[in-house]
Amino acid sequence: MGSRLNNKNVGMGCTILGGLFLLGGIILFILYNSVNLYAQKADATIVSKYIVESEEDPHTVLELAYRVGDDMVYVTDSYYGEIDEDTVNLEIYYNVKNPKQILEAGWHFEPILPAAFGVVILLTGLYYMGLISFGFEPAKKPGEKSSDWDKKYYEAREKAENALIPLLGVLSFIIFGVFLVIKKSGWWAWIFIAVGTIGAVYLLTDLIPAAIELNALRRLKKINSKTISVDDDFEKFEKAQKEKSKKEETVEIPKEYEVEDTYEIKSLDKKKNKKKKQV
Numbered sequence: 001m002g003s004r005l006n007n008k009n010v011g012m013g014c015t016i017l018g019g020l021f022l023l024g025g026i027i028l029f030i031l032y033n034s035v036n037l038y039a040q041k042a043d044a045t046i047v048s049k050y051i052v053e054s055e056e057d058p059h060t061v062l063e064l065a066y067r068v069g070d071d072m073v074y075v076t077d078s079y080y081g082e083i084d085e086d087t088v089n090l091e092i093y094y095n096v097k098n099p100k101q102i103l104e105a106g107w108h109f110e111p112i113l114p115a116a117f118g119v120v121i122l123l124t125g126l127y128y129m130g131l132i133s134f135g136f137e138p139a140k141k142p143g144e145k146s147s148d149w150d151k152k153y154y155e156a157r158e159k160a161e162n163a164l165i166p167l168l169g170v171l172s173f174i175i176f177g178v179f180l181v182i183k184k185s186g187w188w189a190w191i192f193i194a195v196g197t198i199g200a201v202y203l204l205t206d207l208i209p210a211a212i213e214l215n216a217l218r219r220l221k222k223i224n225s226k227t228i229s230v231d232d233d234f235e236k237f238e239k240a241q242k243e244k245s246k247k248e249e250t251v252e253i254p255k256e257y258e259v260e261d262t263y264e265i266k267s268l269d270k271k272k273n274k275k276k277k278q279v
Contacts, residue, residue, distance in 0.1 A: 010165065011128030018122030025115025032108035039093040039105035042066045046090055047074070049083070064092065068099040077102045110182050117175045121168055153217050159210035163203045170199030 044066035051060050060079045065072060073094070083090075093105035126132045142150040177192030 007128045007130075011125045011130070014121050014125030014128060014165075014168075016125070018118045018120070018125055021114050021118025022122060023118070025111045025113070025118055028111035029108075029115070032111060035093075035103055035105045036107065038096050039103045040068075040096050041091065041093055041105075042068070044075075044090050044092045046088055049079075062090070064090065064102075066092065066094070068094070071099075073099050075100050075102060110179055113175045113179050117172060120171070124164065124168060149217060149221065153214070156210045156213040156217065159206055160214060163207040163210065167200060167203040167207060170196045170203065172196070174200065 044064040047063040047065050049060055049062045052058060060083060062077055062079050062083075064075050064077060066075075067073070075094075077092075079090075093103045095101040095103055123132065142154050173192045173196030175196075177189050177194075177196060180186075180189030180192065
C-alpha cells in the first residue's frame with residue numbers, strides 16, 4: 001500500500017509540475033508572438049548610422065527610411081545587433097497602427113522548449129498515477145511463489161523508474177540552458193547545459209539497460225503466450241480430426257438400400273445319388 005501511495009504522490013506532483021510547464025510555455029508563446037498580429041514586415045534603407053561606444057549600453061543609432069503605402073517614413077532607431085559597414089538595407093517590422101514605431105517582431109519558438117518539457121513531465125505523472133501505461137505490465141512486488149519472470153521484471157522496472165524522475169530534473173537544466181543560449185544571455189548559460197548533460201549521461205547508463213531488459217521480458221512473455229495458444233489450437237484440431245474420422249467409419253445406410261441375407265435350401269435325393277450295384 002505504501003508503494004502505491006508513493007507512486008500516486010509522485011504522479012500527482014509530476015502531473016501538476018508538467019501542467020505548469022506546459023501552461024507557461026503556451027502563455028509565453030502567445031506573449032512573444034502576439035506582436036505579429038499588428039506588425040508589418042518592410043525593407044528599410046539605412047540613411048545614416050552612428051555607433052555609440054558605451055560599456056553599459058553599446059548600440060548603433062540608425063536613421064531608416066521605408067515606404068508605407070504611397071508615403072515614405074523616416075525613423076531613428078537604436079540597433080543592438082552587429083551590422084556591417086557595407087549593409088545598406090535592413091529588414092524591419094513596423095506597427096500598422098503607428099508606422100513610425102519599429103517593433104521587435106518575428107516568430108519566437110523558444111517557449112516551445114518548456115512546453116515540450118512540460119508534456120514529458122505530464123505524461124510521466126499520468127503514468128505513475130496509473131492513468132496511462134505505455135503498454136507496460138503493472139509492476140507487482142513478487143512473492144515467494146512468484147516466477148523468475150516476475151522477479152526479473154520487477155527489478156528492471158524499479159531500475160527504470162528510479163532513473164526516470166532524476167532524469168527529468170537534469171533535462172530541465174539542459175532545456176533552461178538552451179533557452180538562455182537562444183536568448184544570448186552569456187557564456188554562463190552553457191553551465192546549465194554542461195551540468196544537465198553530465199547528469200543525463202550518468203542516469204541513461206541505468207535507464208537504457210533497464211528499458212532494454214523490460215522490452216526483452218515483454219517480448220518473451222508474448223512469445224510464451226503465443227506458444228501456449230498454438231498448442232491449444234493444435235490439440236483442438238487433432239480432436240476434431242479424430243471425431244471426423246470416427247463419423248466417417250460409422251456411416252449409416254438407408255433402409256431402402258439394406259441387403260437381406262437369403263438362404264436357398266435344396267433337397268437332396270439320396271436315391272439319385274446312390275450308385276448302381278454291378279451284378
